[in-house]
Amino acid sequence: MSPRGGARATVHDVAAHAGVSRGTVSRVLNGAGYVSAEARARIEAAIAEVGYVRNNAARNLVMRKTWAIGFVVHEPHQLFLEDPNIGAILLGTNAVVAEADHQLVVLVVDSDDDAARVSSYLRGGFVDGAVLVSARSHDKVADAVEQIKLPAAFIGHPEGRPSIPYVGIDNRSAARHLTSRLLGTGRRRIGMLASALDRDSGADRLAGFTDALGSRFDERLVVSAPLYSYRAGVDTMTELLRREPDIDGVFAASDAVAAGAIEALRTAGRKVPDDVGIVGFDDSAWALRCNPPLTTVHQPAADMGRAAATLVLDQLAGRTPSSVTLPTDVVWRESA
Incomplete structure (x- = not known):
């Protein structure tokens, strides 16, 4: 009942092994429509036995979604590694993106060539949305985001970008x-x-x-x-x-x-x-x-990342986002 010749297992293989229709397998895979508990158990066992792996490229093509969110950091590579704030923002963003079953794609802009490459990548439809960190007022990547109307959110608030919501502090x-x-x-x-x-x-x-x-x-x-x-x-x-x-x-x-x-x-x-x-x-x-x-x-860096990711996901769900300003506190220590 397994695919012959080392070929990749298909939905048809799963259906044949489980003794159900291809449509029933699709309903289980997509989480849509009723499937009896007994049929679902047979399908899940068949998936494991034939080694079926979902073809995400085909799924994305049909649904016109990538299930990926870009995390664009406009900083030199070395500073990206050294700055703990960026790391905290990234982890906060990833927590919300992962919970929504999306993948975070990190894109570092360290030069004009990087900016052109990342802009082209975004225009190519490889992500469904983007969180933009350290963007400047005159920024090629932000220009691309606005031009293609990509769901996005800034960390910070560059001037002249009213169409893109932001998460920031005062x-x-x-x-x-x-x-x-x-x-x-x-x-x-x-x-x-x-x-x-x-x-x-x-x-x-x-x-x-x-x-x-x-x-x-x-x-x-x-x-x-x-x-x-x-x-x-x-x-x-x-x-x-x-x-x-x-x-x-x-x-x-x-x-x-x-x-x-x-x-x-x-x-x-x-x-x-x-x-x-x-x-x-x-x-x-x-x-x-x-x-x-x-x-x-x-500065609540992780909370900023979580809030920015939520703004992007809200846009993907058809909701109108509102920019967010988070509170800050002075922490008084010995240096002063």
Whole structure:
């Protein structure tokens, strides 16, 4: 009763082995229509005995679905591996996608060539939807998503993309609150290590820092770098010390940047928090690796991934999505 010559088992083989019609087997495989418990048991046994494996390519062609969701990260490969926030967002996204019986496909955009390739991939219909992480306002991948009307959701809120819902936090308010707390410790010369100013999170954190300082804001005490990275923290802190040796407070735009800044301060012979109080942003694994442990803003990364995946699945189900803003909290530790 098994397929001959090593050929792949088919629905017809299962039906013949179970002694039922092909239509009955299809109803069991697709979870649609009534099948008696006795017939279902015979079919399930037959599937195991003949080694039947569903042909997903044919199923997808018939249903016009891939059962895959893209997870598009617009970051350099190395930062993708180093950034614990991205990992937490990915795991949160995958939990919801897997529960819905979809597969998550990770696509990393590290260059213009990557952006063109990923855009072409999305246009090719290889995924049913996408979660977009670290997208910029001028982003080829986001352009492709809008053009083909692919169900999607941003992590963050790039300007000029009203057609794509987003999951985010109020970066500006959180940065303003954290900077005010740092001022409250008595620091008088506070600088910022800004990062990623080409996206909403970086620009909003700088705006919140500026809000909190008011008339005391000094643009010379802001040093910026393109990425939220440890190396950026080392380099920008070194430059800030060159500009203002008497700096006594620092707001770093991410925990990874803050960790690099602490290393630069230590190299320069400055003690944290005795000489310089420093705060970060994210409450990632970097915050507890620092010595002393880092004061920071807790960003609910895994919840952001779960919410973004839900927005995409809602669109696939025909529901109208609404963007989501999640709450944040300051976690006060020894670094400030």
